[in-house]
Amino acid sequence: MKGLAMLKIGSIGWIEKEKPAAGPMDAIVRPLAVAPCTSDVHTVWEGAIGERSELILGHEALGEVVEVGNLVRDFKPGDKVIVPAITPDWHTVASQLGFSQHDSGMLGGWKFSNTKDGVFGEFFHVNQADGNLAHLPDGVAIEDAVMLSDMIPTGFHGANNAEVAYGDTVAVIGIGPVGLMAVAGTNMRGAGRIFAVGSRQVCVDAAKFYGATDVLSYKDGAIEKQILELNRGQVDKVIIAGGDMETFEQALAIVRPGGIISNVNYLGAGDYFKVDRVGWGFGMSHIKYVGGLMPGGRQNMEYLARLLKYGKLDVKPLLTHRYKGFDKIEEALGLMKNKPRDLIKPVVTM
Numbered sequence: 001m002k003g004l005a006m007l008k009i010g011s012i013g014w015i016e017k018e019k020p021a022a023g024p025m026d027a028i029v030r031p032l033a034v035a036p037c038t039s040d041v042h043t044v045w046e047g048a049i050g051e052r053s054e055l056i057l058g059h060e061a062l063g064e065v066v067e068v069g070n071l072v073r074d075f076k077p078g079d080k081v082i083v084p085a086i087t088p089d090w091h092t093v094a095s096q097l098g099f100s101q102h103d104s105g106m107l108g109g110w111k112f113s114n115t116k117d118g119v120f121g122e123f124f125h126v127n128q129a130d131g132n133l134a135h136l137p138d139g140v141a142i143e144d145a146v147m148l149s150d151m152i153p154t155g156f157h158g159a160n161n162a163e164v165a166y167g168d169t170v171a172v173i174g175i176g177p178v179g180l181m182a183v184a185g186t187n188m189r190g191a192g193r194i195f196a197v198g199s200r201q202v203c204v205d206a207a208k209f210y211g212a213t214d215v216l217s218y219k220d221g222a223i224e225k226q227i228l229e230l231n232r233g234q235v236d237k238v239i240i241a242g243g244d245m246e247t248f249e250q251a252l253a254i255v256r257p258g259g260i261i262s263n264v265n266y267l268g269a270g271d272y273f274k275v276d277r278v279g280w281g282f283g284m285s286h287i288k289y290v291g292g293l294m295p296g297g298r299q300n301m302e303y304l305a306r307l308l309k310y311g312k313l314d315v316k317p318l319l320t321h322r323y324k325g326f327d328k329i330e331e332a333l334g335l336m337k338n339k340p341r342d343l344i345k346p347v348v349t350m
């Protein structure tokens with residue numbers, strides 16, 4: 001079978017590989033729609049997780065089951081399925097502790113395009129199919145459902161980890177597709193005021209659509225200064241979905257004592273971020289830092305899918321670029337790398 005792979009750091013190409021085989025609990029799926037991700041860009045062009053060779057890329061897909069192992073109960077060939085980017089092994093102690101993202105060690109639940117071939121192949125393998133796949137509900141469009149793989153759960157995870165409460169003032173730093181879903185999740189959890197930080201107009205418009213009350217650009221000067229001025233003080237929560245190591249220092253400057261800094265940004269470069277001793281209350285501020293990989297799994301996919309099915313969440317404003325045909329994946333990934341100003345998220349249907 002054919003797949004678009006990372007050949008080495010900084011280089012991608014089409015390769016031929018053997019079609020994967022399903023173990024007793026697994027499924028083989030063919031993609032019906034996929035989306036490239038900023039994470040693929042960190043992995044390939046920043047070498048964020050180190051060298052990978054001939055590894056098929058991609059972790060966001062909606063697919064059709066073509067084969068299942070003999071212990072799979074709830075899925076059969078022909079079923080249309082939502083495939084989460086994170087596919088944990090559910091029997092491990094880490095999963096039982098509630099951190100399935102780290103099922104077999106740090107980030108172990110992130111298998112596609114990390115420790116095994118991803119979804120940019122003609123077929124891909126899903127471990128523990130009953131625990132990781134979800135049926136595509138009637139009435140949800142295939143390209144919308146691809147946003148359930150990663151963008152919706154990641155943004156919402158940022159809002160959940162920030163423990164956004166009714167009336168909270170929240171700053172969301174970064175409003176690409178992940179940050180926009182963090183804005184949407186923050187809004188749904190009942191935040192009062194939402195500051196969104198980004199610069200591209202298309203993202204600014206979408207941030208307002210998803211519930212941002214104030215939008216500002218990091219290109220117009222220090223964001224901590226802008227937010228402290230506009231808010232006349234610190235915010236309750238900060239969600240980081242863009243920026244770099246310096247963003248943590250900015251977040252600490254704008255969050256109140258006892259507040260939460262929730263990061264979902266994939267830190268592709270740099271070694272350390274600084275925690276200001278005084279800003280952190282000499283170590284006694286009660287400010288929490290939490291960083292999270294999105295939770296995968298069937299339950300999370302089924303619950304989030306209801307938001308699309310029953311019209312509580314509209315992901316159409318995210319889908320700025322649509323491609324048709326398997327071969328177009330390369331072009332879509334190139335777009336993600338170059339981030340033209342009118343881009344939020346590309347999607348490729350087969």
Ligand code: NDP
Pocket residue numbers: 037038039040042150154173174175176177178179197198199200203218241242243244247263264265266267292293294339344
């Ligand atoms: P985008 O690149 O589309 O968006 C990044 C956002 O950050 C943009 O709004 C950008 O503004 C803004 N930004 C850039 N530089 C700065 C800065 N210095 N200060 C403040 N804002 C800045 O990324 P995505 O939305 O696709 O993804 C966001 C991150 O989430 C990525 O690192 C991705 O890898 C990660 N990710 C994490 C997952 C998880 O499970 N935790 C899962 C999926 C993705 P501008 O408008 O100028 O572009």
Ligand code: ZN
Pocket residue numbers: 036037038039040059060085150151
């Ligand atoms: Zn992704």
